[in-house]
Amino acid sequence: xxxxxxxxxxxxxxxxxxxxxxxxxxxxxxxxxxxxxxxxxxxxxxxxxxxxxxxxxxxxxxxxxxxxxxxxxxxxxxxxxxxxxxxxxxxxxxxxxxxxxxxxxxxxxxxxxxxxxxxxxxxxxxxxxxxxxxxxxxxxxxxxxxxxxxxxxxxxxxxxxxxxxxxxxxxxxxxxxx
Numbered sequence: 001x002x003x004x005x006x007x008x009x010x011x012x013x014x015x016x017x018x019x020x021x022x023x024x025x026x027x028x029x030x031x032x033x034x035x036x037x038x039x040x041x042x043x044x045x046x047x048x049x050x051x052x053x054x055x056x057x058x059x060x061x062x063x064x065x066x067x068x069x070x071x072x073x074x075x076x077x078x079x080x081x082x083x084x085x086x087x088x089x090x091x092x093x094x095x096x097x098x099x100x101x102x103x104x105x106x107x108x109x110x111x112x113x114x115x116x117x118x119x120x121x122x123x124x125x126x127x128x129x130x131x132x133x134x135x136x137x138x139x140x141x142x143x144x145x146x147x148x149x150x151x152x153x154x155x156x157x158x159x160x161x162x163x164x165x166x167x168x169x170x171x172x173x174x175x176x177x178x
Contacts, residue, residue, distance in 0.1 A: 007052075007053060007055070011036075011037075011040065014036065015032075015033045015036050015037065015054070016033070018032040018033065018035070018036045019031075019032040019033040019036075020032070022035070026104070027067075028064065028067075030054075030056065030060060030064050031064055031067060031068060031073075033054055034050055034054070034061065034064050034065065034068060034074075035068060035073055035074065035089060037049075037050055037053045037054060038050070038074050038087050038088060038089050039089035041088075044077040044078075044086035044087055044088040045086065045087055045088075046080050046082075046084035046085060046086050046087070047061045047062060047065065047084065047085070048084060050065075065087060069087075070103075071096065071099055071100050071103060072090055072095065072096055072099045073089070073090055073096045073099075073100070074087045074088065074089055074090060075087065075088055075089075075090050098154075098155055101151065101154070101155060102155055105151055106151065106155075109144070109147060109148050109151060112144055113144055113148070116140065116141055116144055119132070119137060120137060120141060123137050
């Protein structure tokens with residue numbers, strides 16, 4: 001049986017570009033590269049398959065897989081014939097994206113809100129001037145509240161018209177994405 005070339009220059013270039021895109025959003029470049037390999041694979045992949053395709057260490061694959069599983073970007077798909085854990089991309093990309101937003105952006109806004117409350121408290125204490133415009137502090141609080149409302153509305157939004165993206169976001173059970 002002929003072994004397939006798992007490292008084509010075309011897929012490697014796409015992997016680099018996806019990795020850069022993912023890094024732009026605050027993840028590690030390797031997260032995007034691993035996700036792409038799993039997403040494009042004909043069958044679920046194990047860690048050894050990812051190591052072969054990407055030429056990276058077992059430790060890096062292991063840590064990255066755990067991160068991606070935590071965000072539900074990839075899913076465990078049982079064991080291979082050799083007993084290794086298999087992974088596939090979450091077929092519902094919208095679920096994965098919303099899950100990432102829930103986990104990361106919600107926490108970030110909570111930290112911003114907590115820091116803002118400290119500034120707000122300090123400004124209200126006459127004995128501790130900060131050299132800031134109190135009216136602008138109030139405006140900033142409104143902006144932070146608005147950002148939280150927008151995020152909540154987006155995360156709670158169940159009906160999204162993604163008909164153009166539909167074949168990629170939630171392929172029918174058993175159907176293969178193009």
